[in-house]
Amino acid sequence: MGENEVPPIIVWFRRDLRLADNPALTAAVSSGRPVIPLYILDETTGVRRIGAASRWWLNKSLAALAASLETLGSRLILKRGVAAEVLDRVVAETGATGVHWNRLYDPGVVERDLALKKGLRAERHSFNAALLTEPWEMQTGSGKDYSVFTPYWRAARTRLDRVDAAPAPRRLVAPAEWPDSEALADWKLHPAKPDWSGGFDLWTPGETGAQARLAQFLDKGVHGYAERRDRPDLDGVSRLSPHLHFGEIGPRQIWIAAETAVATGEAADIDVDKFLAELGWREFNHHVLFHHPRIATENMRGGFEAMPWRKDVKAFRAWTEGRTGYPLVDAGMRELWATGYMHNRVRMVAASFLVKHLLIDWREGERWFWDTLVDADPANNAANWQWVAGSGADASPWFRIFNPTGQAEKFDPDGAYVRRWVPELGTSRYPKPIVDHAAARARALDAVKAGRL
DNA sequence: TGAAATGTTGGGGCG
DNA sequence: ACGCCCCAACATTTC
Numbered sequence: 001m002g003e004n005e006v007p008p009i010i011v012w013f014r015r016d017l018r019l020a021d022n023p024a025l026t027a028a029v030s031s032g033r034p035v036i037p038l039y040i041l042d043e044t045t046g047v048r049r050i051g052a053a054s055r056w057w058l059n060k061s062l063a064a065l066a067a068s069l070e071t072l073g074s075r076l077i078l079k080r081g082v083a084a085e086v087l088d089r090v091v092a093e094t095g096a097t098g099v100h101w102n103r104l105y106d107p108g109v110v111e112r113d114l115a116l117k118k119g120l121r122a123e124r125h126s127f128n129a130a131l132l133t134e135p136w137e138m139q140t141g142s143g144k145d146y147s148v149f150t151p152y153w154r155a156a157r158t159r160l161d162r163v164d165a166a167p168a169p170r171r172l173v174a175p176a177e178w179p180d181s182e183a184l185a186d187w188k189l190h191p192a193k194p195d196w197s198g199g200f201d202l203w204t205p206g207e208t209g210a211q212a213r214l215a216q217f218l219d220k221g222v223h224g225y226a227e228r229r230d231r232p233d234l235d236g237v238s239r240l241s242p243h244l245h246f247g248e249i250g251p252r253q254i255w256i257a258a259e260t261a262v263a264t265g266e267a268a269d270i271d272v273d274k275f276l277a278e279l280g281w282r283e284f285n286h287h288v289l290f291h292h293p294r295i296a297t298e299n300m301r302g303g304f305e306a307m308p309w310r311k312d313v314k315a316f317r318a319w320t321e322g323r324t325g326y327p328l329v330d331a332g333m334r335e336l337w338a339t340g341y342m343h344n345r346v347r348m349v350a351a352s353f354l355v356k357h358l359l360i361d362w363r364e365g366e367r368w369f370w371d372t373l374v375d376a377d378p379a380n381n382a383a384n385w386q387w388v389a390g391s392g393a394d395a396s397p398w399f400r401i402f403n404p405t406g407q408a409e410k411f412d413p414d415g416a417y418v419r420r421w422v423p424e425l426g427t428s429r430y431p432k433p434i435v436d437h438a439a440a441r442a443r444a445l446d447a448v449k450a451g452r453l
Numbered sequence: 454t455g456a457a458a459t460g461t462t463g464g465g466g467c468g
Numbered sequence: 469a470c471g472c473c474c475c476a477a478c479a480t481t482t483c
Contacts, residue, residue, distance in 0.1 A: 230454085344454090348454070352455095396455085397455095400455050400456080400483090401456070403455080403457090406455085441457090441483095445483060
């Protein structure tokens, strides 16, 4: 770096792979200084290794972000390694005097960022891009963190009468010299031998894809959402979850767009309220995980330690492969395998089946979802599994056991969803149920008595 | 963001 | 006309 050159600011992208509503980027750009966009693939101890489906997504999303940055006269620098060390090296190499990033809230990442903040030899600024309300901003009347969704969301909503989101910058000032970047292809995030991602082509990772998905949803999909959201046979949900996880779109942008749709009469109150409540569950999950980081791997309700979970490799395998003999469960698990996604209603049924019908520890299911979901998220995945298992704070009670057949009749009344994913249904090739529903239900209820929960 | 078991009610068939 | 029974349909309780 020459003597008269302005020192750049590093914008460290993490799960905020967007240019609009990105406070870390906006602040760096508005300083007028050169900006070095940086992404670090950090899979060191303490940070959970990204699952296979998410790697597929990340690969595309990084490519999209890099392309967008190039249209603004910039680049995306890619580095692998321990985040603190990589940042130190890039700071030293570029003479950067500042590092900006947007905060994350899951255990492992929180500790890493905290430690890294102390060591870094540049000014650092962190921002909120991921949440409407940060976990520490919300507390109950008695000054504690929330453990029940309804009062949490009621309180959170009242704080949100004014939500802002900055537009994408028009241009980024390039540094005098760019640091070296690794090649994205060398990270081998895309699956090979075999490439199982053929069914993933319904997705368009990246900020543009996320915006298109939101616009399409608010234009058509949200109409009737309150009813249609439970129907896996209809195109009734937003499918924004992977975009949200990677931060290709932020909750503030969704909030503003949804409220605007109501204000202009393009969407009904009841539908948008339901939709935003789903955003509320995401907020709530982050809130709970931040305040109780151990629930990523431990039962939130201690009594569940006594649960007599079964080790049943064959049954678990049948579940993962969609061979349980229960069409709705199998359809869901096959949809997941093929597309990296499963409809929310079906997730509840499939998860409930693993935990209650098969009596297999929710953590085994959580790990499978972590690997196979494109929207796998530390907060949502852990909290939702605990919700289904009944071990969470504001969870579904254990005795609430879905009847997979009844759920199919109710939410896939014509069988269209099930037939799409289980084409051999009705033939001799479709397996017999691996457990009898009534017997499995009785066993699950007994198990709780045994565990005295 | 259940399902099954159990309880209650009320209309209609029938002696 | 009346009581009795049956049994949906709905409501409540229990897991």
